Amino acid sequence: MSPSVDSKEEIQFRTAPFDPRFPNTNQTRYCYTSFLDYHRCQKARGTDYEPCQYFKRVYTSMCPNAWVEKWNTQIEEGTFAGKI
Template structure:
């Protein structure tokens, strides 16, 4: 499978985020940020083990540059994040 990535004994199928009609343009920055917020809100409301939250995580990890996510996580831990979670 060319689209599969071998990780140890498991294979993980890599996919990009599906089309979302709320974000029809090529610039996906807003989609990235919204998915990050949706994931954090979902985890806050339902907990880490609630499987449907993983959808938002897959979307933001597919769309967002790692440096942005790292910065947002740092801001959250410092209490300086501007988003409403």
């Protein structure tokens, strides 16, 4: 057998940490707020600012992919309702 078949990478899955602003089980608002915070952070600090990636990890973990795709399309078209 080849060495690549025998070796396995250990992958760690993480979800967003608890946020006391959103204590209830419905995490929709946490998802949306993290999406806005990520884009606000990038707008204020630039796309290369590493701490902005925290918000991206949170919304990527919490939000359904269809929502994120829709919001990104709306941002590109200039029809997004959120204040970024």
